Amino acid sequence: MIARLAWKNIWRNRVRSSVILSAIALGLFSGTYIDSFMKGWIVDTVNSDINSHLSHVQIHDTAFLANNDINAFFLRSFVSEPIEAAGLAVSTAYRLILPGMLASANNAVGITVKGVVPGEEKAVSTIENQIPDTLGAFLPDDARMPIVISKKIAEKLKVKLKSKIVFTFQDAQGEMQSLAFRICGIYKTTNGMFDEGNVFVRYSDIFPSTGLPEGAVHEAGVRMADLETCETVAPPLKNLFSTLSVRDWGELNPALSMSMAWMDFFGIIIVGIFLLALSFGIINTMLMAILERTRELGMLSAIGMAKGRIFRMIMLETVFLTVLGSMAGIVLAALVILPSMKSGIDLSFLMEDQFEDYGFGSIIYPVLNAKMFVQMLVLVISAGILSALYPARKALKLKSLEAIRQ
Amino acid sequence: MTPIIETKNLYKIYTDQASEVRAVDDVSLRIAEGEFTAIVGPSGSGKTTLLNLIGGLDSPTSGSLYAGGKDISGLSEKEIIHFRLHHIGFVFQAYNLIPVLTAKENVSFVMELQGRKKEEIKRRAEELLQAVGLGDRMDSRPAKLSGGQQQRVAVARALASRPQFVLADEPTANLDSQSAENLLDIMEQLNRQEGITFIFSTHDPRIMAKAKRMITLEDGKIKSDVLK
Structure with a gap:
């Protein structure tokens, strides 16, 4: 009654x-939209970096981190056997990391060559998918001395698909080595900084020139099921290899990890401002209704x-208003956000490739989940109830x- | 006959720094069950104040006030609201219906507050609206009813809780002559047939003419108390 x-x-x-x-x-819609947009942006960036080059966890020799010394390697069996035995990873890719000079007939650039096993690399990273169909393939088996470079490097060296380029580096004994490769693929990730400095060759093609012992690698990229799993699996991995450096994606890219934390913080601030404004609106409305x-x-x-x-009646009026408004906001948010979760929001018209130069994708895929809706609903209704206390009193x-x- | 309302040396005095106004001044009276009583007097004589005291809407400065055999002058606010819900029916000058509810819902509302059963509420609300001649307007909201019709809904609402007595403050003041006559006929009939006690505060000569007892107040004091 x-x-x-x-x-x-x-x-x-x-x-x-x-x-x-x-x-x-509108408030709830805006709050949800901004939050899902920001989360989408940062999650896309994190996933893109993890997929393209970071992996969830990377393992190195401790000395390698200081100056990328070619002799700071570990044997793949030292890492692969315990990881497989413990069943901690979905897949692992082992890489040689060799800094050096890449030269074409027109130009030369300082880059890092990653010597990879193509099958392993495809299982850990999505770099293969970053090569457009018209720009080759990722280290095909039948190609002779193939190399995959980025679009940015191709532009600097003024080369194209099938062009010949030479990689010069220092081997384990300090001798200069030069190897000629033919471009088999040109990739482009959403991380411009990564693109400027990394190329891929087959492990089997470059290993003989390194002077390293059989099975030597500089890096193991470990892939987990998802980010959440990474949080739980990274610590046991660290315990497993106490003599090596085991770093998760947050440690590998602290700026990215910090961005994620900041986004959460900004989300709280935005929701807080919205709730405060909403509270004043409700107080005003209910005071007028009572007057x-x-x-x-x-x-x-x-x-x-x-x-x-009478007190309950006033409180219920507020609850009805907030629940009804929140439901409308949720429907509006779902109608607007859900389609863009698949198609993405293309921001390239704002700054063209500049987002990518700073490691952010220019297409944002908002992240929205039921938990976020429930949280917003609870917060809005709580704010409504608290705001109604004064008018009801x-x-x-x-x-x-x-x-x-x- | 057992008094349903009894006041003894009842005072309501309003004071400020400069003066003292005795709105009700040493009023002692007894109203028996089934009476149809009018409290009359010029403006400012204290009749509305007396009605408010009897209805527990205001508290006396001193004196005792018994309603239904209970001293209501010392009840807490919570107790007095509960007492009003179960023992007193109110008819206000300005109808005071709930605008968002239909006539039937307005009448049902008090019974719902009392916690009565749904079937009983429905039956009684319909009976009362039939009794006040609004059987065909049960689902109309107050805005769709005339002043007279609204006041008849207010009378039905006042009776819905099966009160011991009904207090009506200037119930005809906002009505045209015909509506006022109709309303008074209905209330007189309810009094005569069902023995419902009505106490009016009024200037209206038509009520005075129908009242069986007329208490005249002047300057807060009972000037005359005439049983017709």
Whole structure:
């Protein structure tokens, strides 16, 4: 009965109720949209970096981190056997990492060559998918001395698919080695900085020239099922290889990890501002509703409606408004965000490739989940209830006789 | 006959720094069950204040006030609201219906507050609206009813809780003559047939003419108390 009256009461002034409902709906939609957009942006960036080159976890010799010394290697069996035995990883790719000079007939650039086993690399990274169909393939088996370079490097060296380029580096004995490769693929990731410095060749093609012992590698890229699994699996991996450097993606790219934390923090700030504005809106609306109904509230008390019931009625009116507004906001958010989760939001028109130069993708895929909706709903309703306390208390303080006389 | 309302040396005094106004001044009276009583007097004589005191909407400065055999002058706010819900019916000058509810819902509302059963609420609300001649307007909201019709809904609402007595403050003041006559006929009939006690505060000569007892107040004091 109280609920029915409260429901009818919110439709007394349809314009005012519609305004506050719209404010709640738009506020919740905006909060959810911004949050899902920011989360999508950062999650895309994290996943892109993990997929293209970071992996979830990387393992190196501790000395290798200091100056990429070719002699700071470890044997793949030293890592692969314990990882397989422990069943901690989905897949692992082992790489040689060789800094050196890549030269064409026109130009030369300092880069890092990654000597990889193509099958392993495809299982750990998505670099193969970053090569457009028209720009070759990722280290095909039948190619002789193939190399995959980035679009940026190709532009600097002024080379194209099938061009010949020479890689010069220092081997384990300090001797200069030069190897000629033919470009078999040109990739482009969403991380411009990565693209500027990395090329891929087959392990089997470059290993004989390194002077390293059989089975030597500089890096193991470990892939887990997802980011959440990474959080739980990284610590046991570290314990497994206490003599090596085992770093998860957050340690490998602290800026990225920090960005993620900042995004969460900004999300809280934005939601906080929205809830504060919403609270003032609700207080204002409910105070006006009570002021308009002073005489009626006095009458209700006169005919025997207990103060507790009047209090409950006012609170219920607010709850109905906030729930209704929130539902509308959620529907609006779902209608707008869900389609863009698949198609993405292309921001390249804003700054063309500059996003990618800073390691961010220019197409954002918003992230939205039921948990976020529930959190927003609970927060909005809680803010509504808290905001209604003051107007409801005002209603409680009304004296029947004085109220009726108004 | 057992008094349903009894006041003894009842005072309501309003004071400020400069003066003292005795709105109700040493009023002692007894109203028996089934009476149809009008409290009359010029403006400012204290009749509405007396009605408010009897209805527990205001508290006396001193004196005792018994309603239904219970001293209500010392009840807490919570207790007095509960007492009003179960023992008193109110008819206000300005109808004071809930605008978002239909006539039937307005009448049902008090019974719902009392926690009565759904079937009983429905039956009684329909009976009462039939009794006040609004059987065909049960689903109309107050805005769709005339002033007279609204006041008849208010009377039905006042009776819905099966009160011991009904307090009506200037119930005809906002009505045209015909509507006022109709309303008074209905209330007189309810009094006569069902023995419902009505106490009016009024200037209206039509109520005075129908009242079986007329208490005249002047400057807060009972000037005359005439049983017709």
